[in-house]
Amino acid sequence: MDNRQEVREFLTTRRARITPDQVGLATTGSRRVPGLRRSEVATLAGLSVEYYARLERGQIAGASASVLEALARALQLDETERAHLYDLARAADGIPTSGRPRRRTPTKAASRLSLQWALEAITDGVAFVRDPHQSLLATNTLGRAFYSPVIGDGGRTPNLARFQFLDPASREFYPDWELFAEMCVGIMRSEAGRDPHDRGLQDLVGELSTRSDTFRRLWAAHDVRTHGTGTKRFQHPIVGELSLAYEELAITAEPGLVLLVYTAEPGSPSAERLRLLASWAASEQASIPSDHS
Numbered sequence: 001m002d003n004r005q006e007v008r009e010f011l012t013t014r015r016a017r018i019t020p021d022q023v024g025l026a027t028t029g030s031r032r033v034p035g036l037r038r039s040e041v042a043t044l045a046g047l048s049v050e051y052y053a054r055l056e057r058g059q060i061a062g063a064s065a066s067v068l069e070a071l072a073r074a075l076q077l078d079e080t081e082r083a084h085l086y087d088l089a090r091a092a093d094g095i096p097t098s099g100r101p102r103r104r105t106p107t108k109a110a111s112r113l114s115l116q117w118a119l120e121a122i123t124d125g126v127a128f129v130r131d132p133h134q135s136l137l138a139t140n141t142l143g144r145a146f147y148s149p150v151i152g153d154g155g156r157t158p159n160l161a162r163f164q165f166l167d168p169a170s171r172e173f174y175p176d177w178e179l180f181a182e183m184c185v186g187i188m189r190s191e192a193g194r195d196p197h198d199r200g201l202q203d204l205v206g207e208l209s210t211r212s213d214t215f216r217r218l219w220a221a222h223d224v225r226t227h228g229t230g231t232k233r234f235q236h237p238i239v240g241e242l243s244l245a246y247e248e249l250a251i252t253a254e255p256g257l258v259l260l261v262y263t264a265e266p267g268s269p270s271a272e273r274l275r276l277l278a279s280w281a282a283s284e285q286a287s288i289p290s291d292h293s
Helices: 003-016 038-045 049-056 065-074 079-092 106-110 113-121 141-146 160-166 177-194 199-211 213-220 269-286
Strands: 126-130 136-139 229-236 240-250 258-263
Touching: 003 049, 003 079, 038 049, 038 065, 065 079, 079 177, 113 126, 113 136, 126 141, 136 141, 141 269, 160 177, 160 199, 160 213, 177 199, 177 213, 199 213, 240 269
Parallel strands: none
Antiparallel strands: 126 136, 126 258, 229 240, 240 258
């Protein structure tokens, strides 16, 4: 990924979404482009027009923290966007992956027995480990049942982004498909800013851009987000509609990997349906012949 192009497109798309009214500027004359003019952003950030124009051309290397903060304020960036701007600046300065330690091979990390034990200890919720490429590296028993439409019958490592954009079944599994698509791309955008030299992520973006018009459109919007916490709706082929709260936890021993847990509100219809799904998963597991039978 070309860092200068990434910086240029991120800044121009952020500038285009802000109207003069939002920042207390009077609207005078006709405006050829949506949003603020370069000169207006420069004024709001306390920078010269020439310097801001240079930044927007992608020449962000060497920009100080005070300049980046001024830009973030002028463009009204949220915390995720602000972090993304800093990641792009660090990449331009040659600092890899936001100064984080080099990642180990994710598949080896996720196969660690203690991590699998921790996942299986979560029995009333869906728990899984995801890498920066949106791949499902490990799940608990309920997670395997929950993500059965994604996991399928085996083959290559199941990937949430490929499922989202390339598998028609995703439109049934995700009732709020457009929202899920925006979230998926926003998370991938944030990861690309953290580690622009991640070959696996570059290859995945290239594949999805070639095969999905929706992905290509969303990627071009340069919107970024983090997962964090919230509520999502699913339409599961076995138990029907589920409304689940989620929490994302960083796995500190393996930088880049996250543990996500989906749970239902106690006593809710979704909690009952999760219990039904857990019973189904247990019966399916019991029906598999053991090696000793």
